[in-house]
Amino acid sequence: MAEDILQILPGVAKVRVDQDLTGIGKLMGQWFEYPEIYNAEQKEGKKIVVVWPLNPTEPYFAADVNPYDILGHEATYHGQLEEDFGEREGGKAIKAGEEAGLSVDSCRFNCCWYGAFMTDSTLVKPDAFSMFVGPWCDNVAKSWQLASTKKELPLHAVDTPVYHPDKEDWAIDYMVKELEDLMEWLARISGRETTEQDLKEQIKIHNECRKMQQEITKFLSLSKVPINALDHHLSLAINADWFGSPEKALDALKTLYDEGNERAKKGIMAPNISEDNPRIFWIGMPTTDYLKTFSLIEDLGGTYVGQDVYWTNCYDLMDERKEPLEAIAEWTWKMPYNIPTEYRMEATLPLIKESNPDGAIYCCNFGCHNWGSPALMIRDVLKEELGIPTLILDATVPAEHGPEFREKIGSFIDMLK
Amino acid sequence: MIENFDSLLKARPMEISEAKSKGIKVVGSLCMYVPEEIIHASGLIPIRLAHGGEVEIQSAGERYIRQYVCPFARASIGYRAEEANPYYKSVDALAEAYTCDAMRYTLECWQHYFKIPTFLLGLPRAIGGSEYYRSQALEYFMNEIKWFKKELENLSGKEISEASIKDSIDLYNSIRKRLREIYDYLKEDSSPITWEDAFKTVHAGFYLDAKKYLNALEKLCDDLREKEGEEKKGPRLLITGSIMAAGDYKIIDILNNIGGNVVVDNLCTGSRYFWNLVENSGDPIRALADRYLKLPACARSPYAEKRLEFLSDLIKDYRVDGVIYYTIKFCESYGDEAQLVRDYLKERHGIPMYHIDTEYGVADVGPIRTRLEAFLEMLGGS
Numbered sequence A: 001m002a003e004d005i006l007q008i009l010p011g012v013a014k015v016r017v018d019q020d021l022t023g024i025g026k027l028m029g030q031w032f033e034y035p036e037i038y039n040a041e042q043k044e045g046k047k048i049v050v051v052w053p054l055n056p057t058e059p060y061f062a063a064d065v066n067p068y069d070i071l072g073h074e075a076t077y078h079g080q081l082e083e084d085f086g087e088r089e090g091g092k093a094i095k096a097g098e099e100a101g102l103s104v105d106s107c108r109f110n111c112c113w114y115g116a117f118m119t120d121s122t123l124v125k126p127d128a129f130s131m132f133v134g135p136w137c138d139n140v141a142k143s144w145q146l147a148s149t150k151k152e153l154p155l156h157a158v159d160t161p162v163y164h165p166d167k168e169d170w171a172i173d174y175m176v177k178e179l180e181d182l183m184e185w186l187a188r189i190s191g192r193e194t195t196e197q198d199l200k201e202q203i204k205i206h207n208e209c210r211k212m213q214q215e216i217t218k219f220l221s222l223s224k225v226p227i228n229a230l231d232h233h234l235s236l237a238i239n240a241d242w243f244g245s246p247e248k249a250l251d252a253l254k255t256l257y258d259e260g261n262e263r264a265k266k267g268i269m270a271p272n273i274s275e276d277n278p279r280i281f282w283i284g285m286p287t288t289d290y291l292k293t294f295s296l297i298e299d300l301g302g303t304y305v306g307q308d309v310y311w312t313n314c315y316d317l318m319d320e321r322k323e324p325l326e327a328i329a330e331w332t333w334k335m336p337y338n339i340p341t342e343y344r345m346e347a348t349l350p351l352i353k354e355s356n357p358d359g360a361i362y363c364c365n366f367g368c369h370n371w372g373s374p375a376l377m378i379r380d381v382l383k384e385e386l387g388i389p390t391l392i393l394d395a396t397v398p399a400e401h402g403p404e405f406r407e408k409i410g411s412f413i414d415m416l417k
Numbered sequence B: 001m002i003e004n005f006d007s008l009l010k011a012r013p014m015e016i017s018e019a020k021s022k023g024i025k026v027v028g029s030l031c032m033y034v035p036e037e038i039i040h041a042s043g044l045i046p047i048r049l050a051h052g053g054e055v056e057i058q059s060a061g062e063r064y065i066r067q068y069v070c071p072f073a074r075a076s077i078g079y080r081a082e083e084a085n086p087y088y089k090s091v092d093a094l095a096e097a098y099t100c101d102a103m104r105y106t107l108e109c110w111q112h113y114f115k116i117p118t119f120l121l122g123l124p125r126a127i128g129g130s131e132y133y134r135s136q137a138l139e140y141f142m143n144e145i146k147w148f149k150k151e152l153e154n155l156s157g158k159e160i161s162e163a164s165i166k167d168s169i170d171l172y173n174s175i176r177k178r179l180r181e182i183y184d185y186l187k188e189d190s191s192p193i194t195w196e197d198a199f200k201t202v203h204a205g206f207y208l209d210a211k212k213y214l215n216a217l218e219k220l221c222d223d224l225r226e227k228e229g230e231e232k233k234g235p236r237l238l239i240t241g242s243i244m245a246a247g248d249y250k251i252i253d254i255l256n257n258i259g260g261n262v263v264v265d266n267l268c269t270g271s272r273y274f275w276n277l278v279e280n281s282g283d284p285i286r287a288l289a290d291r292y293l294k295l296p297a298c299a300r301s302p303y304a305e306k307r308l309e310f311l312s313d314l315i316k317d318y319r320v321d322g323v324i325y326y327t328i329k330f331c332e333s334y335g336d337e338a339q340l341v342r343d344y345l346k347e348r349h350g351i352p353m354y355h356i357d358t359e360y361g362v363a364d365v366g367p368i369r370t371r372l373e374a375f376l377e378m379l380g381g382s
Helices: A002-008 A022-043 A058-062 A070-081 A093-099 A108-118 A138-150 A165-190 A196-221 A229-240 A246-266 A290-299 A324-334 A341-354 A375-386 A398-416 B003-021 B036-041 B055-061 B071-082 B086-090 B101-114 B135-156 B162-185 B195-204 B210-226 B250-258 B284-293 B305-317 B338-349 B365-379
Strands: A048-051 A066-068 A128-133 A155-159 A279-284 A303-308 A359-365 A390-395 B026-029 B045-048 B093-097 B118-121 B236-241 B261-266 B322-328 B353-358
Touching (some): A070 A108, A155 A165, A196 A229, A229 A290, A279 A290, A341 A375, B026 B036, B026 B086, B036 B162, B250 B353, B250 B365, B322 B338, B338 B353
Parallel strands (some): A359 A390, B236 B261
16 A cells, blocks of 8 residues: 555655655555555444544554544644645635634644545544643644544544643642543443553564664754654654554664764765754644654755654653553653743753754644744754754645745755855 | 713723722733732732724734734734723733733743733633533642642732632622522613613723712612613614723724624623622632623633533524624634534524624724614614
8 A cells, every 4th residue: 555655646656755764655555555554444343533632642542543633644644744724725625624613823734634534535534533622822722622523433532631730739739630531431432441461562562662762862862863853744744643553653763773873983964964054943733744854954955863742742751660550641741841931941952952053943733822922932042052053944735835844944944054 | 871880980080090099909901811809808908901993003003913813902002002091001010811822922021021010810711611610620720729829919019818819709799689580680681771771881881980880880770670661673782892991982882883793692691790699608619710700701712512501592592683703813712613603603593793893992993884884674673
């Protein structure tokens, strides 16, 4: 199937991955194949549950349902691989999203999956929606409410309490109870009770995957960076649902790590970048053509050295010594992407510093409050704390922001040189 | 009819200034979910910062936050940045319950750029479903209120007693009862007060001393009992949607000019702010948590059942013929729900809805006026 998709979808040819890396080949194959596997398993009775991009997926795999990151996967598939951005570009997904009720001000990435879903064009047909609401993205929460209401599918919201160091006792306690409710709901969906052992096993393998992601990320702090921007991004972007299988994901990540390590030992850089390039750290969110934007940084003479986006939730591992639900609650509550900007910057600044960037690109979608709101504050903090400049990009759809992105990123990199 | 409130409001900045000179601090809050009873019980001055409608102020906020965040958030930052409003200028600490991303970052901006201490209360989001809330949500929110109480004690240097909280609950309950009484008149064909005056009376309470405000409300209620109502013609309208800030009266002005007859609102700066009371028996923290979790829910919540139920009750009780759904640009919590509400109103009540999505400023007054005129004509009221 992977080869078929490469031939059929117009956007794929423009997505440039390092074809010398077997690990990336495995990840791409898994990415393209898992919806088909989900569909086949659904026919055998296994349920597909849509998961929130920041959900920990341990509860879902443990409950024997197939978790599906509908936002990340369908928006990427329809927006980028099918190039189905909207009427202006000959597609239909975004327009369909607006017609089905999403505000014209809602971010285009979110509107893209929603439009595909409401026109029955998604790669899989989910059985239920599950989301961890709280400190992340009002817009996605509303789109899931609308989608589940209009298609009459069950919706369960887990409340993620706001992070504050003084509130740990009651916040974790609250979230554990919310997770207990989730497990009961999942049992009703799947028809199967989850044991503590099921959860522990999932935490263990998820942690293995996260460790690998952390190790791969360390390559980016080297002066001779051995993997490209998009390849690193793909190695992180799998963790919203592990493309249907943490086991397969772990295998692909291990392969990628071995290959990166081999290059690092030999001082081999990834293709298309040089040691003299300004080092660029990426912050923000996926846009309707973010896959190409990662390559664009390199085309314009920059070297990508890391990212802080909602897929970088591998910063921390879950505590395997704790009760599983407590470990999940704690991990979710403290996840940098879920916490107020002040604490978030405390958590992420050391990681950004480690990759020794010369500048940062902060990208947000027009209409996104979650990223649009703190953009200027984070720019100021990066200047004050790390002394680096930040380029802020506001994304819409590629026909509108594409030429502007090219000009702005090009000028920014020239300035850093 | 509401002139008394105007004169009280004129005197209020000076009163606050005098209190501050005696060391009494002012605690601002941005939305209806912050339990103001606790601030009042602490001896600090509670003020709800719900002003808006001014383009220049909104633009000033854009120095700190992107322009595609809602105008209310931009203005809430702009007022402080420009020191353009005495209430915003007087604030010593800012509290907010986590309602939406825009409000959270407004709080963060105040802390980061203006060095104002802030208190962010965690507010359960999965509320407003077929049951108001899950049992753990009550316990969680109680802990958040206790934390808030402790922070206020640190700010004021005084302990907040249970008795003082109960007293404050009684005071605010009395205020809410009077406001309900005023809104009850709007059910009548010949109401002695217009919805606009009733709505603005609610806004006065955001700034005034609670006891003085209650006295003024009692006087107003006495006057209303004596006053003959005047029949207002035209289809009976309800306004619902995003926050309509004090001062953001563009739509009200347009409706006045074209003879629109608004009889009730479903807004967080109107009916939803005061609708339910605190059951003031037993543990006051529990009672407060219960009341605030049962407020007619904001669209931040992914469950709409209770929200729609409340809207339905208003439509029945106030005999509403048509609904105006008001959203400020980039308020997706409400913007995304517009179609859902439109379908609900049509199926459940057979009444139409008109959606206005606008920024602060007068640029779109003409088109909005034309469309509202058409809406009223369609309802048969022109």
